[in-house]
Amino acid sequence: KLPQVVIIGRPNVGKSTLFNRLIGKKLALVDDQPGVTRDRRFGEAGLLGLEFEAVDTAGWEDDDPETLPGRMRMQTEVSLKGADAALFVFDSRAGLTPLDEEIGRWLREQNVPVVLIANKAEGNAGQSGILEAYSLGFGEPIPVSAEHGEGMAQLYNALNPLI
Numbered sequence: 001k002l003p004q005v006v007i008i009g010r011p012n013v014g015k016s017t018l019f020n021r022l023i024g025k026k027l028a029l030v031d032d033q034p035g036v037t038r039d040r041r042f043g044e045a046g047l048l049g050l051e052f053e054a055v056d057t058a059g060w061e062d063d064d065p066e067t068l069p070g071r072m073r074m075q076t077e078v079s080l081k082g083a084d085a086a087l088f089v090f091d092s093r094a095g096l097t098p099l100d101e102e103i104g105r106w107l108r109e110q111n112v113p114v115v116l117i118a119n120k121a122e123g124n125a126g127q128s129g130i131l132e133a134y135s136l137g138f139g140e141p142i143p144v145s146a147e148h149g150e151g152m153a154q155l156y157n158a159l160n161p162l163i
């Protein structure tokens with residue numbers, strides 16, 4: 001059985017783009033509109049020879065903070081059960097938002113190793129967002145560009161010891 005790695009983060013940070021990159025599909029399944037990927041998606045992922053089952057989630061798509069403990073969040077919680085690691089993705093260009101911090105607080109209470117992913121970091125973009133993200137408490141953010149396939153070796157180095 002392959003280790004399972006769940007991709008978590010607020011809408012539009014690039015979770016599905018990273019998922020597609022890891023499973024080797026093109027960007028056809030990505031949609032610019034938040035709330036499109038309601039269901040979890042599973043795929044066999046390969047990262048420089050490291051094999052695992054990737055899970056794309058949309059559990060935080062609900063943009064009403066009042067309903068965060070609701071149905072969609074439950075779905076993310078379900079995805080995390082049995083996961084060997086979580087990739088917590090944020091948008092390094094946008095910087096941290098209150099929802100990133102909320103997800104971070106929630107994730108710290110879960111019993112799963114976390115790799116913090118600073119996405120959209122192509123061309124050294126997002127430096128200040130990356131510095132901000134240390135405050136989430138998951139150590140050094142890994143700068144990647146899911147869209148351009150950058151940072152995959154660093155992601156490998158962070159994930160390999162955990163699964």
Ligand code: GDP
Nearest residue numbers: 011012013014015016017030031120145146147
């Ligand atoms: P999700 O809601 O977290 O699943 O995010 P998506 O994967 O649907 O991506 C949201 C938007 O961010 C899309 O317009 C993507 O093309 C864009 N995006 C994803 N990854 C990157 C990246 O590495 N760099 C840049 N510049 N944009 C990205």
Ligand code: MG
Nearest residue numbers: 015016037058
């Ligand atoms: Mg998505």
